[in-house]
Amino acid sequence: EIVMTQSPATLSVSPGERVTLSCRASQSVSSRLAWYQQKPGQAPRLLMYGASTRATGIPATFSGSGSGAEFTLTISSLQSEDFAVYYCQQYDNWPLTFGQGTRVEIK
Amino acid sequence: QITLQESGPTLVQPTETLTLTCTFSGFSLRTSAVGVGWVRQPPGEALEWLGLIYWDDDKRYSPSLKSRLTITRDTSRNQVVLTMTNMDPVDTATYYCAHRPSGDYLRVFDYWGQGTLVTVSS
Numbered sequence: 001e002i003v004m005t006q007s008p009a010t011l012s013v014s015p016g017e018r019v020t021l022s023c024r025a026s027q028s029v030s031s032r033l034a035w036y037q038q039k040p041g042q043a044p045r046l047l048m049y050g051a052s053t054r055a056t057g058i059p060a061t062f063s064g065s066g067s068g069a070e071f072t073l074t075i076s077s078l079q080s081e082d083f084a085v086y087y088c089q090q091y092d093n094w095p096l097t098f099g100q101g102t103r104v105e106i107k
Numbered sequence: 108q109i110t111l112q113e114s115g116p117t118l119v120q121p122t123e124t125l126t127l128t129c130t131f132s133g134f135s136l137r138t139s140a141v142g143v144g145w146v147r148q149p150p151g152e153a154l155e156w157l158g159l160i161y162w163d164d165d166k167r168y169s170p171s172l173k174s175r176l177t178i179t180r181d182t183s184r185n186q187v188v189l190t191m192t193n194m195d196p197v198d199t200a201t202y203y204c205a206h207r208p209s210g211d212y213l214r215v216f217d218y219w220g221q222g223t224l225v226t227v228s229s
Binding site: 034038046087097099100 | 144146153154155156159167168169170171203205212213214215216217219220221222
């Protein structure tokens with residue numbers, strides 16, 4: 001099973017700041033990496049797949065990069081609605097696995 | 108517009124079997140490469156993938172839960188059913204069903220149900 005490790009666990013950020021979240025896989029997953037956003041009491045929302053392709057309706061303030069085992073999700077200018085928990089998920093191998101999440105909170 | 112809705116019991120006794128139904132609209136499980144997956148989330152914890160059923164009835168399960176899980180589909184009713192046996196308090200979680208879009212190797216979930224909280228307790 002591929003283990004996904006996200007860092008940091010929590011990020012305290014001011015609105016308008018640039019944010020970079022990291023996700024590391026225990027082995028290469030090529031570019032088969034997705035990012036989700038989850039707000040309290042809501043289902044996850046797909047942000048990114050293929051490491052860098054934005055899902056439908058996702059603004060360009062979100063960008064993804066990386067391949068192999070190291071990935072990043074960048075939010076260029078954090079808006080109030082972006083405070084949430086972010087999860088990465090690899091889909092290169094079965095079983096599908098998620099990271100433990102990074103919480104982005106207001107500083 | 109794709110929508111999914113989970114339904115089933117909110118409280119289950121230890122050792123009992125959980126049956127959850129995902130009723131969906133806006134897509135067909137007869138469409139090539141489409142799938143419906145199940146993901147759960149214990150309170151305050153991370154997401155855990157449980158399983159996935161494809162348009163052709165191919166199924167994949169989490170190895171750690173495979174012996175307890177069964178996923179079936181009813182294409183005429185647009186439903187997918189998750190069955191989990193021998194429930195334990197550690198299985199207390201919000202259970203989500205989600206749409207897997209068509210596309211080679213695209214094992215992601217682009218539409219999700221609202222989730223249903225299942226508590227396992229006597």
